[in-house]
Amino acid sequence: MELSEIKHGEAIIDLLLEPKTYVSFIKFQEVLHISRRTFFYTLKKLNAYLDEHDLDMVQNMKGIGYYLPDDTKQVLVQQTKKNTPKLAVFPQKERHILIMLSLINNERVSLELTQKRFHITHHTAVSDLKMTKQLARKYHLAIESKPTGTTITGTERNQRNWFLSALSDHGALINSVLEIDPHQALKITELLHNLEALTGNYFSDDALSILITFFSWYLNRLTDPDKQLQPSNSDAINPTATIEKWAGTVLSKYHIQNIAEQLFITYLVKSGQFIHINTNDTLAHSMTPIVKQIIKRFNDVSGSQIAVDSLELPLLTHLLSTYYRVKYRVTFKQASLKSIQEQYSELIFFTRLALKPFENFVQQKLPEEEITLVAIYFGGVLRNESTNDATVNVVCSSGIGTSKILYEELHRRYPNIKFSSPMSVFKLKNSQLTNIKLIISTIQLKSSFKLPTIVVAPIPTESQWQQIDQELAHLKIIKRSTQAITVNNLMDIISDYTRIVDPTGLQNALTNLLAHDHNISTTPTNTNIGLKSLLPKENILIQDSAFPNWENAIRYAFNPLVANSSITEKYVDKIISSTQKYGPYMVIGNGVMLAHARPADGVKKIGMSLLVLGEPLTMYDANTHEDKLVKVIIGLAPIDAAEHVLALSQLVKMLQQPHWLSDIENATNSTMIYEKCFNITIK
CATH class of the missing domain: 3.40.930.10 (Mannitol-specific EII; Chain A)
Known part of the structure; x- marks a missing residue:
């Protein structure tokens, strides 16, 4: 088999031969426009081709990207007959990130070099540098253009904060252009796993990937003494503290002794997102009652009924790293959070109110980004709790009064239909509607849910019952009234043969009979307050x-x-x-x-x-x-x-x-x- 016979094979090899260490799957997908399945199918054929020619196969560094071993790379470069390299095309936002990265890495940046690097016009290069300056200001950094080139100014901490944020949003892009030594990356991975074993706190896959890339970049950066933080008189290390000792060990492996950097590493790993924590940790133990307060406050202000047990540990795990980010002023910025803030403003508003006990604990007001991250947890639980086999949602403004009366009436009248528990408009907005065919509400809904919606009184009128009957039959939730055994049908039949003295009493008796026959409780409650x-x-x-x-x-x-x-x-x-x-x-x-x-x-x-x-x-x-x-x-x-x-x-x-x-x-x-x-x- 020849390389040219493998569809997409040469294109993948071209990307792997570019002067960079790793190429992410996202990069392959963007450039080649192929599916994940096609990529792995092609990769399997490529590795078979390389093995057939006694060459080491394509390697994958989890969370970072794919690369070719050096020996394989040299052989393939010699075999390449192409005269001109394939031109990489970067979207506008990616160009801004790469320009910022070059400036922070002290690489030379100018209009001319930007044009050549990205194959863009002079006008586009000017626009890119202007937009990059705006991006820098968000991180309290400044970009200055001089005849000798463009430079960036600002504190070392702010430059590192930008890099961390960029990794969160554009990790694949940054990993594709950074020259990271695979051996160093493996060594850092081992050190981070040792830290997890020592503390009992385990990083999420995303956090681990970000830390591996960051440490690879950061430790190389520290070889320049001007990039090292200057210790202050207030800097102090606890020699017995596990994480501080670990941070000192990491720096010593690179022959660096700097209390300020030791503290920086301590803050960095403490603020990383965890997937599992040591609940016996002193801080985690003290935060547990606060987390319970937060969940209760969220339920109170939003009208939700989230079980504390279902969210306590995940929220505690998240807020533990939030505590350190806020305390150590580690900025968390992610562009994708903006769309969540716009789409779920009500959810974030309730989350902000619920987080007051935590803000009192850390003695600081939380940034919007941190509030949004917590809101994602509440939204996720609401969506999971709404995943049931109900086909009809019952809604009112609060989910407390009128919808409960309507819920009772619907259950009595339609014992075979599965109605949702009464819910507020807020909960409806944050619910999964996959199985829902109809919404019955006591109020007019201003938001469009792309589902049939009926607005009725809590105790529907006869015409409203007819409307509900017709819609349920139309949606095939029930059979046509002529085919189904319903209270109305039975009433009609009985009235044909006898005079009904107490129509309301008979209707209630029949309704209860049908409900009992289907083992449905019309009053699901564990309280006896009458x-x-x-x-x-x-x-x-x-x-x-x-x-x-x-x-x-x-x-x-x-x-x-x-x-x-x-x-x-x-x-x-x-x-x-x-x-x-x-x-x-x-x-x-x-x-x-x-x-x-x-x-x-x-x-x-x-x-x-x-x-x-x-x-x-x-x-x-x-x-x-x-x-x-x-x-x-x-x-x-x-x-x-x-x-x-x-x-x-x-x-x-x-x-x-x-x-x-x-x-x-x-x-x-x-x-x-x-x-x-x-x-x-x-x-």
């Missing part, structure tokens, strides 16, 4: 005179809960602002408004209040272009997403009884409401 416990007599109000507006009525309804310190005024403000934003979605039907917000909006303890309006008020619904009538306002103050579920379930049952609202409306005092209604209904 409506009677949450709604004492002193929390029941009657107002005969009319309120000037609905905002005043809501404030009045929550007066008992404010007075007994169950909530703050901020909680009521949030309910009003949510209603102004989303409309009267809390009006759950039959003239009842279930006013509520998230626990984090100002709930101190669980509670409920009830206001009967002598003069009903109206709230305009922009979605239906109709006024919604409100006769009763029920104020709910939940402390989490589960504690009040039994009370809500009992409330739904009461609302379904025809006499309940009429009894409430005809009552003249709170005692009548309490005794006449609750004592009868709640057992």
Whole structure:
């Protein structure tokens, strides 16, 4: 077999023969436009060709790239008949990185050399140098153009920070142009593995790859005394500390004794990203309760229900390196984080609020990049938790009140369908929607989820039930109503043969029968706090005179809960602002408004209040272009997403009884409401 007979073979060899040590797979892919499968297939043929000619095969340094052994390279160079080398083409951003790298490495840079190096026009070279100057300023570095060439000025620490950041974002590019000695890289890899064994903290693959390249560059750089950091009077080494001793050993192998550099290496490896940590470490032990606080705060402010156990160790592992990066001012910049910040602004906002205990611990405000990195963890858990076999998502603004009532109703009516647990809009945005076919929401969703969406009342009207039926049948989630055994079908059949005295009671009985038949619990809860416990007599109000507006009525309804310190005024403000934003979605039907917000909006303890309006008020619904009538306002103050579920379930049952609202409306005092209604209904 000849080399020319191997498709892409000569092109791969050409890249490996270029004056650089390593070539990454990404570089092969960009230049040759081939798939991973094609690359490895070609590489297998190339190695067979080299072995057939008694030459050492192509080698792979994990995390860095591919290279040819020196002997093989020399033989292939002699065999090469090409007169001109293949021209490398670099995109604009890559040119800026390479120009910066040349300047930091003290290589000569000028307009003329930049034109020749990248085969670009004079105008493009001028533009590249201008953009590179802007890039340098982000790292507190300055680029100066002089007749003799272009130079970079700035502290050695800032130059190293740029190199570290560039490795995070453009590692493959930098590895392709740096002349790294493979033997030195192997020696550094061994030293880093020794450190992992000593500390019990193990680096992620990406972190290890970055450290190998950085140390290869850094240790060569230290051969120039001008590049070494100057020790200060405050620099001090703990001779018994494991990492400080290891750092001294690394430097001694290169005949360097410098306390400032020993501390720099210590800070560097401590701030590297870990995949596993020693939880018995003193710092890790002290940070564990802080991590638990962070997860709890995130749940509170976002309305999520992330289990502490599911995130505690991964978040602790990440924040351990974050602590050292912040403490030692090791800058983490990554261009890819900007798109995350733009796309998930709400997630990052909640993460920022949740991280306050950690900021207090490190006594510093975290940079946006660090907050974004933590947000990725929360977003990942939310997506994993949303991975289930549900086909329909149930949504409201908070995932606490109205959607739970709707969830109960949907479960009772469609026992065969798998609905998601009630979720907030925020959780919906951060959920996987792979298996979801339909979204049923109590509020109008402003974001487009590219899925059919139905907006209904928490207790849907008959026309809304028909809309849900039609959409479920259209999406083939259920069979057509003429083919399926449903509550409505059974009601129709029964009405053909007998007069139904109590339609509501029969409908509830049939619904419960079907739900029981399919072993589906309509009230999945582990709490026994019922409506009677949450709604004492002193929390029941009657107002005969009319309120000037609905905002005043809501404030009045929550007066008992404010007075007994169950909530703050901020909680009521949030309910009003949510209603102004989303409309009267809390009006759950039959003239009842279930006013509520998230626990984090100002709930101190669980509670409920009830206001009967002598003069009903109206709230305009922009979605239906109709006024919604409100006769009763029920104020709910939940402390989490589960504690009040039994009370809500009992409330739904009461609302379904025809006499309940009429009894409430005809009552003249709170005692009548309490005794006449609750004592009868709640057992």
